[in-house]
Amino acid sequence: MTDRRNLFNKVWDAHSVRSLASGQTQLFIGLHLIHEVTSPQAFSMLRDRGLKALFPERTLATVDHIVPTENQARPFLDVLAEEMMSAIEQNCREFGIRLFNLDDNRQGVVHIVGPEQGLTQPGMTIACGDSHTSTHGAFGSIAFGIGTSQVADVLATQTLALGKPKVRKVEVTGTLRRGVYAKDVILHIIRKLGVQGGVGYAYEYSGEVFDRMTMEERMTVCNMSIEGGARCGYINPDLTTVDYIKGRPFAPQGADFDRAAAWWLSLASPKDAEFDDVVTFNGSEIEPTVTWGINPAQSVGVSEKLPALAGFSTDDQKGIQDAFDYMDLKEQQPIRGVKIDVAFIGSCTNGRISDLREAASIAKGHHVAPGVKALVVPGSQLVREQAMREGLDKVFEAAGFEWRGAGCSMCLAMNPDKLKGREVCASSSNRNFKGRQGSPTGRTLLMSPAMVVAAAINGCVSDVREML
Amino acid sequence: MQTITQVTGTGVPLLLDDIDTDRIIPARFLRCVTFDGLGEHAFEDDRKQDAKHPFDDVRFHGGSVLVGGRNFGCGSSREHAPQALIRWGIKAIVAQSFAEIFFGNCTGLGVPCVNAARGDLDKLAAAITADPKLEVTVDLAAKQVRAGSLSFPITMLESARGSLTTGNWDFLGQLLEGADAVKQAAAKLPYVNGFMA
Ligand code: SF4
Numbered sequence: 001m002t003d004r005r006n007l008f009n010k011v012w013d014a015h016s017v018r019s020l021a022s023g024q025t026q027l028f029i030g031l032h033l034i035h036e037v038t039s040p041q042a043f044s045m046l047r048d049r050g051l052k053a054l055f056p057e058r059t060l061a062t063v064d065h066i067v068p069t070e071n072q073a074r075p076f077l078d079v080l081a082e083e084m085m086s087a088i089e090q091n092c093r094e095f096g097i098r099l100f101n102l103d104d105n106r107q108g109v110v111h112i113v114g115p116e117q118g119l120t121q122p123g124m125t126i127a128c129g130d131s132h133t134s135t136h137g138a139f140g141s142i143a144f145g146i147g148t149s150q151v152a153d154v155l156a157t158q159t160l161a162l163g164k165p166k167v168r169k170v171e172v173t174g175t176l177r178r179g180v181y182a183k184d185v186i187l188h189i190i191r192k193l194g195v196q197g198g199v200g201y202a203y204e205y206s207g208e209v210f211d212r213m214t215m216e217e218r219m220t221v222c223n224m225s226i227e228g229g230a231r232c233g234y235i236n237p238d239l240t241t242v243d244y245i246k247g248r249p250f251a252p253q254g255a256d257f258d259r260a261a262a263w264w265l266s267l268a269s270p271k272d273a274e275f276d277d278v279v280t281f282n283g284s285e286i287e288p289t290v291t292w293g294i295n296p297a298q299s300v301g302v303s304e305k306l307p308a309l310a311g312f313s314t315d316d317q318k319g320i321q322d323a324f325d326y327m328d329l330k331e332q333q334p335i336r337g338v339k340i341d342v343a344f345i346g347s348c349t350n351g352r353i354s355d356l357r358e359a360a361s362i363a364k365g366h367h368v369a370p371g372v373k374a375l376v377v378p379g380s381q382l383v384r385e386q387a388m389r390e391g392l393d394k395v396f397e398a399a400g401f402e403w404r405g406a407g408c409s410m411c412l413a414m415n416p417d418k419l420k421g422r423e424v425c426a427s428s429s430n431r432n433f434k435g436r437q438g439s440p441t442g443r444t445l446l447m448s449p450a451m452v453v454a455a456a457i458n459g460c461v462s463d464v465r466e467m468l
Numbered sequence: 469m470q471t472i473t474q475v476t477g478t479g480v481p482l483l484l485d486d487i488d489t490d491r492i493i494p495a496r497f498l499r500c501v502t503f504d505g506l507g508e509h510a511f512e513d514d515r516k517q518d519a520k521h522p523f524d525d526v527r528f529h530g531g532s533v534l535v536g537g538r539n540f541g542c543g544s545s546r547e548h549a550p551q552a553l554i555r556w557g558i559k560a561i562v563a564q565s566f567a568e569i570f571f572g573n574c575t576g577l578g579v580p581c582v583n584a585a586r587g588d589l590d591k592l593a594a595a596i597t598a599d600p601k602l603e604v605t606v607d608l609a610a611k612q613v614r615a616g617s618l619s620f621p622i623t624m625l626e627s628a629r630g631s632l633t634t635g636n637w638d639f640l641g642q643l644l645e646g647a648d649a650v651k652q653a654a655a656k657l658p659y660v661n662g663f664m665a
Contacts, residue, residue: 017653018646022636023627026646028653030660038546040501049640054647055654066499080499087501124659131545131569147547147573149640157643159650163627195486196539199568229542231568252663259663295486295542315586319485413495433490433543440494440513 006269007236008167008202011142015125017159024161030124030141032059032154033110034097036066036088037414038129042151043091051156056096058158060119061088063102064109065414069377069404072102081415095155108380108406111135111348115219116382118248122237122264127154132348132430134225137234138218139241140267142202144232165231166276168201172209174283179465181358182217183350183428183448185209187289187299189281190228195297198230201277204269205235209283215244216354223349224430227296236268290335290461291432291446293323298432302451302463305332326434327443328422336461340445342425343374343456344437345401347411350428350449351379356387359449360395362467368400369459375402375417377409401456413438426455471635472578475560476605477532479615480522481593487536488543489570493552506548507555523556527600535593536563540581541570550574560606562613562622564589575628578637580608588613588620608633 005013017026034042039061046052053059066081076082092099100106100113107113111132114120120136126143127133129151136143146153146160153160170189190197203225210218218235225233242261245251252260287301298320300306309331312320324330329338345351345359356378368374376396378384384406387393393403410417411429418438419425425437425444432444445461454464497509515521522528534553540563541549550573553561561574561581574581584592595618596602604615606622608629613622631637654660 014657015653017649020642021634022631024631026643026650028650028657030657037498041503041547044502045640051644054650078499083501084499121659129545129547131543133545145545145569147545147550147569147576149547149573149576153640153643156640157647157650158654159643159646161639161643163625195542196565196567199539199565226569229539229567252659256663260659263658263663295488316485322484412490414498431488431490431543433488435494435513436490438496440516 002270004270004272004274006167006204006273006275007140007234007267008142008204010267011123011125012164020161022161024163026159027125027162028159029127029154030058031114031119031126033114033126033128034059034061034151035110035130036063036084038148039091039151040084040087041148042155043095045149045152046156053095053097053155055158059097059155061092061097062100062107062110062113063088065408065412067102067407068416069407069409070416072405105381105385108383109348109351109408111223112351112379112383115139116380118245118251121245122241123267127160131226132223134232135219135223135348137222137225137232138215140234140237140264142232142234145226165200165202167204168277168279169204169206169275171207171278171280172283173207173280174209176209176283176286179288179450179468180286181448181450182213182220184286184289185283186221186224187291187296187446188286190224190297191289191299192281193228193279195227195295196229198225198228201230203230203233204275205233210235211238214354215240216352219352220349224296227430237264238268288448288451288464290451292327292329292335294326294432294434296430296432296446298323300335302336302461305334306330308332336463338445338461339424340372340426340455340460341423342419343368343372343452344410344425344427344429345375345449345452346377346379346409347429348379349430351377351383353383353386355428355449356383356392359453360392362450362453362464363399363401364395366399366457368456372456372459374400374456375404375410377404378406381406410437412436426452426461428452469635469638470578472580472632473609474605474607475533475580476603477559478530478601479533479535479592479596479604480528480531481535481596482522483535483537483589483593485537486539486542489541489546489549490543492541492549493546498546498548503548503551506552510552510556530557532557532559533604533606534558534561535589535596536561538564540566542567545569547573550577550579554579562589562592562606575631575637576639578632580606580624580632582606582622582624584613584620584622591618
């Protein structure tokens with residue numbers, strides 16, 4: 001009988017240790033990533049119970065969320081941030097865990113670092129106390145975010161107690177039009193399936209659009225799975241995946257690599273694989289997409305107008321009106337032309353070298369509109385170094401963007417980069433929640449890095465296709 | 469471990485959809501190395517912008533059963549969110565639906581998150597607003613919520629309900645028991661054994 005299991009189920013089965021009394025599975029975790037925000041209490045839990053890390057070599061730590069991107073001299077000016085830095089340094093020393101600290105050029109946003117170093121590999125289970133761990137699914141791994149108590153579970157036992165989700169195939173066929181990026185594809189999927197459409201599911205992204213994507217584009221897509229409610233999303237490994245991993249510091253080398261590659265490719269879902277659900281989109285219908293509201297499903301194509309309130313069910317209208325009020329936007333207003341104050345390029349969604357190259361190619365020869373503050377924050381120190389070798393920093397600076405150090409920066413409000421008051425930010429990050437970017441009343445419009453540049457230059461939401 | 473079969477207390481009505489973890493506990497309060505002290509900052513930014521926020525309404529102070537809408541707890545994996553609610557005094561959440569990581573975090577902390585129909589939630593929220601002293605019981609054994617003359621069915625993921633009602637919500641304890649099986653399972657994985665499997 002042929003094996004019709006999809007990749008998710010193959011990988012799940014290979015990692016299942018045993019069934020627990022609750023009916024959950026004890027699942028082995030191949031790679032555990034930690035950062036300074038969600039780990040200190042986990043180490044305290046281990047200390048309280050007198051436990052050690054079971055496989056310390058399977059955990060990697062880095063610092064990203066609280067790291068300032070302007071002045072990184074220690075001690076940090078923010079004493080709380082400094083306390084968290086000392087805590088992760090101390091915890092990693094005590095429990096024997098490798099840490100990519102600020103003085104190590106491998107430091108960066110945790111979801112950029114894992115793939116960059118070749119730590120993220122197909123067929124692995126990957127966990128991190130961070131919901132955007134779904135990023136690593138781009139390699140055909142099962143990767144999901146966990147809470148702090150579960151970080152303690154993984155440290156102490158290298159396993160988690162989990163219920164098995166269903167698997168939905170999300171197929172995007174056809175060809176993307178010019179000026180439409182991976183970010184637009186995932187924003188479109190979330191818009192259509194809703195912010196909780198994926199609850200209870202893992203998403204397998206498949207179809208020609210994903211087949212043609214680079215690894216970095218695939219990471220952008222998988223990164224935002226959680227914004228559609230899916231705890232994990234993945235893409236089957238193929239030759240693009242194998243090529244990307246080859247030669248990276250933590251990748252298998254020599255004959256090991258060949259055996260590894262053969263195993264990775266064998267994991268891909270077969271053509272007749274079974275799924276609990278299948279949805280299909282036509283890639284050629286996707287437009288550059290921009291969010292207008294306070295969750296990532298509240299978006300429209302750049303040439304569209306905001307939806308009419310009457311188009312929503314009575315239950316939903318209150319929430320939609322709240323979103324309009326918070327954003328100070330009106331129903332049926334065009335999204336194009338909405339003024340912005342800040343432009344942010346970076347984050348684990350769009351802070352990789354290809355994002356910076358694309359952004360720079362559009363910024364070149366233009367200048368940020370008067371009154372707009374624009375920053376570019378590379379996702380890791382290595383991305384930053386690469387960009388500088390290519391002269392991208394000079395392009396950005398000439399165009400009026402600030403060029404910063406690596407970190408999470410304005411994706412969330414845990415470091416000095418924050419919106420002020422009611423500022424509106426065109427952002428390449430992943431969440432437009434109320435207050436997400438640091439001002440309790442600040443406003444976020446999510447879009448691709450290319451669209452952020454277009455907005456920065458024109459001072460308002462614009463269609464980047466007119467600048468290509 | 470303690471079995472949790474029912475939670476009884478007064479209610480806090482917060483019947484909104486898509487309440488995300490950034491709203492439950494804004495990121496700036498995550499700059500900490502313990503969860504202590506998070507309680508007072510629960511919903512801090514929402515409270516500042518809405519003078520009538522239920523968390524600031526003295527009538528609901530001391531409430532332990534939170535009533536929410538759809539997709540409660542969406543967004544980040546931060547356990548700081550349930551930890552802040554617990555420290556505020558919340559012991560159970562009744563909502564239309566929950567985001568998965570938030571739900572799992574709550575279960576592991578002994579906070580039942582149960583699902584109910586929107587119509588029933590509307591009635592419960594109205595009853596609590598009319599009488600903030602009303603005692604609300606979330607009964608995991610009978611799969612029911614009762615409050616005064618009101619009573620309606622609830623659902624909950626069976627494995628989570630079972631772990632609470634049988635006192636098996638300390639997952640770490642159970643996982644530790646499997647240590648030998650873990651090492652055996654790991655040794656069979658290609659990337660652990662040098663791709664020789
Ligand atoms: S870049 Fe943003 S989403 Fe990504 S890990 Fe950092 S804070 Fe989280």
